[in-house]
Amino acid sequence: xxxxKTSIIIFFYTFSTIIVVLWLMPFFIAxxxxxxxxxxxxxxxxxxxxPQKVEWSNFLExxxxxxxxxxxxxxxxxxxxxxxxxxxxxxxxxxxxxxxQFRFAKVILLIFVSGxxxxxxxxxxxxxxxxxxxGIYDTRQGVILFHLAFQLGFCTFFLRNFMRTxxxxxxxxxxxxxxxxxKIYWRIALPLTLPAITALGILEFTWIWNDYLWSLILLQxxxxxxISLGLVNLQGQYHSSWNLIAAASLITAAxxxxxxxxxxxxxxxxxxxxxxxx
Amino acid sequence: MRISKNKWWVPWAFLAIPxxxxxxxxxxxxxxxxxxxxTQWDGMSAKKTWVGFSNYSRLFGDSTFxxxxxxxxxxxxxxxxxxxxxxxxxxxxFDIKLPGGKIFKTLFYLSMTLSxxxxxxxxxxxxxxxxxxLTMTFKALGFENLAQIQQMLLDALLFVAIPVVLSLxxxxxxxxxxxxxxxxxxxxxxxxxxxxxxxxxFLVSRFWHPQINASRFARRGFPWLSDPDFVTFSLIFAAIxxxxxxxxxxxxxxxxxxxxxxxxxxxxxxxxxxxxxxxVILPMLKPATVIAVTISIIDSxxxxxxxxAMTQGGxxxxxxxxxxxxxxxxxxxxxxxxxxxxxxIQFLITLGFIVAYLNxxxxxxx
Numbered sequence: 001x002x003x004x005k006t007s008i009i010i011f012f013y014t015f016s017t018i019i020v021v022l023w024l025m026p027f028f029i030a031x032x033x034x035x036x037x038x039x040x041x042x043x044x045x046x047x048x049x050x051p052q053k054v055e056w057s058n059f060l061e062x063x064x065x066x067x068x069x070x071x072x073x074x075x076x077x078x079x080x081x082x083x084x085x086x087x088x089x090x091x092x093x094x095x096x097x098x099x100x101q102f103r104f105a106k107v108i109l110l111i112f113v114s115g116x117x118x119x120x121x122x123x124x125x126x127x128x129x130x131x132x133x134x135g136i137y138d139t140r141q142g143v144i145l146f147h148l149a150f151q152l153g154f155c156t157f158f159l160r161n162f163m164r165t166x167x168x169x170x171x172x173x174x175x176x177x178x179x180x181x182x183k184i185y186w187r188i189a190l191p192l193t194l195p196a197i198t199a200l201g202i203l204e205f206t207w208i209w210n211d212y213l214w215s216l217i218l219l220q221x222x223x224x225x226x227i228s229l230g231l232v233n234l235q236g237q238y239h240s241s242w243n244l245i246a247a248a249s250l251i252t253a254a255x256x257x258x259x260x261x262x263x264x265x266x267x268x269x270x271x272x273x274x275x276x277x278x
Numbered sequence: 279m280r281i282s283k284n285k286w287w288v289p290w291a292f293l294a295i296p297x298x299x300x301x302x303x304x305x306x307x308x309x310x311x312x313x314x315x316x317t318q319w320d321g322m323s324a325k326k327t328w329v330g331f332s333n334y335s336r337l338f339g340d341s342t343f344x345x346x347x348x349x350x351x352x353x354x355x356x357x358x359x360x361x362x363x364x365x366x367x368x369x370x371x372f373d374i375k376l377p378g379g380k381i382f383k384t385l386f387y388l389s390m391t392l393s394x395x396x397x398x399x400x401x402x403x404x405x406x407x408x409x410x411x412l413t414m415t416f417k418a419l420g421f422e423n424l425a426q427i428q429q430m431l432l433d434a435l436l437f438v439a440i441p442v443v444l445s446l447x448x449x450x451x452x453x454x455x456x457x458x459x460x461x462x463x464x465x466x467x468x469x470x471x472x473x474x475x476x477x478x479x480f481l482v483s484r485f486w487h488p489q490i491n492a493s494r495f496a497r498r499g500f501p502w503l504s505d506p507d508f509v510t511f512s513l514i515f516a517a518i519x520x521x522x523x524x525x526x527x528x529x530x531x532x533x534x535x536x537x538x539x540x541x542x543x544x545x546x547x548x549x550x551x552x553x554x555x556x557x558v559i560l561p562m563l564k565p566a567t568v569i570a571v572t573i574s575i576i577d578s579x580x581x582x583x584x585x586x587a588m589t590q591g592g593x594x595x596x597x598x599x600x601x602x603x604x605x606x607x608x609x610x611x612x613x614x615x616x617x618x619x620x621x622x623i624q625f626l627i628t629l630g631f632i633v634a635y636l637n638x639x640x641x642x643x644x
Binding site (some may be wrong): 008009014015016019020023024025026029030033041042046049079084089090091092093095096097100102105107108110111112113114115117118119120121122123124125126127128129130145146148149150152153156157178181185197205206209210211212213217228232235240242245246248251252256257259260261264267271272 | 285286288290291292293295297298299302303304305306307308310311314321368371372375376378379382384385386387388390391392393394396397399400401402404405406409410411414415418443450519523524527528530531578579580582583587596600601604605608609614616617620621622624625628633635636639640643
């Protein structure tokens with residue numbers, strides 16, 4: 001390693017600080033807004049002045065009166081099974097596509113990949129109609145089932161690429177020892193894929209948590225709504241109470257933010273492994 | 279791995295459940311949307327009337343469709359023009375390894391984890407015309423209305439940015455043409471060009487100075503989201519806040535694949551910073567650029583949440599995009615056949631880029 005020039009050090013810290021401060025500005029504004037009273041906000045006070053009195057009650061009000069509590073738990077109930085289900089099923093399809101050579105293997109891979117890229121609008125009406133016909137419209141199962149199925153595209157692609165990097169000899173020697181195909185998948189491939197599954201799980205969790213469109217299409221009852229829907233709802237009800245909306249926005253953002261901060265390495269790896277391959 | 283003839287079904291056994299689910303919830307719906315687009319249907323009744331291409335001919339005569347298409351085009355252009363160079367630049371900056379760099383990166387990534395709905399709420403307040411953060415900032419800086427800001431931007435572009443860029447080009451050409459080698463001389467030439475061009479620009483501005491029309495009703499005050507000509511750019515701006523860190527992640531991963539020996543070798547060969555960037559680093563980043571551009575395009579054409587949550591396409595459909603237009607026609611106006619035809623057009627526009635992405639996947643298979 002060569003020692004860096006002073007000019008580079010100054011350049012790095014100056015510009016990094018400027019960029020990061022600019023980028024965090026909306027967070028800063030949202031946080032300040034969320035703890036100010038409405039009177040203070042409307043007295044045309046500047047957004048950069050610290051709150052005269054910190055009103056934590058805004059968060060409480062959004063949580064209880066604004067019903068964010070219900071939406072928050074609803075989102076967990078929808079997100080967790082969707083993520084686990086899609087991860088489990090996509091390891092199956094990824095395993096088939098990574099370790100076996102058979103006709104149509106490439107076609108099936110491309111079908112999975114193209115499904116993840118198409119505009120959602122191509123699916124909206126038929127999925128809406130299908131859930132109605134199956135009697136799962138406006139139920140959690142309906143949303144979970146859709147997420148689970150739709151995310152198979154990206155997950156299969158992602159996990160298959162990872163499994164491709166595993167040494168195929170492991171697989172073959174197990175085969176010679178007489179292990180069944182399923183046993184090899186369960187005992188050998190799956191444990192070795194665990195790092196990729198973790199990274200993917202974290203990514204999928206934030207995506208499904210952040211979903212808006214599909215809950216909008218598939219849910220109607222207020223008691224079932226997920227947090228993104230709830231937030232928009234709240235804005236409709238309290239549309240000029242910016243402090244409440246800011247507090248609710250921060251509640252909505254809290255879970256993905258915490259997940260990201262805890263698992264940053266996996267999150268970033270997930271994003272790049274999925275997109276940029278050597 | 280080769281499989282013996284009598285066990286051909288093994289991979290299919292693994293694929294069965296995922297493939298069936300994917301087929302029912304993703305593949306079959308795509309086909310259905312095509313067929314629904316040739317019908318007239320309210321989404322509830324059993325009656326579906328076959329109407330041939332009439333949804334499409336109606337679509338091509340619908341001004342909201344053309345407006346949405348135009349706005350999608352703005353989204354696409356801005357999603358390439360801004361996040362790609364900025365993402366690359368910031369990735370280059372954050373690739374310098376110094377203590378504390380990780381913290382900068384973490385903080386920079388935060389916007390990427392937010393949902394578009396949260397972004398829509400936060401930015402709705404930032405864009406609030408009376409007391410919002412952006413309005414207050416510009417008021418504090420002495421601006422009275424949006425038109426003045428646009429005037430400043432226009433002036434900056436015409437009389438500063440263009441002369442500066444032009445002088446860099448001219449300076450480069452002069453240095454090369456007269457083969458000026460001494461660095462201080464080269465800088466003197468470049469800055470000389472810049473100074474003289476700025477003087478010329480100033481003189482030109484005395485005679486020719488295009489004015490933004492401030493008298494139009496919507497331009498009074500700070501109508502970030504209510505001025506029909508401005509609203510789309512406000513929305514794109516909010517979306518880009520999230521997109522740039524994402525593009526940067528892709529570039530940082532790409533930079534990891536640039537072998538340091540190659541960069542060092544170019545330093546030994548006497549390449550300066552600019553040459554190193556253009557001739558060594560940038561070509562190595564081509565795969566990352568292809569992915570970043572393709573993903574940005576696909577994302578820009580999919581934009582929905584932020585538009586729907588912030589403006590619902592208004593005022594007067596001025597910020598509508600195809601995704602939003604399709605949703606409103608199908609689920610608010612119950613015109614599922616018409617909505618499907620919009621989805622099909624959106625799909626056909628995206629198709630080329632999807633094929634480009636797939637092509638990339640196939641190529642990396644070797």
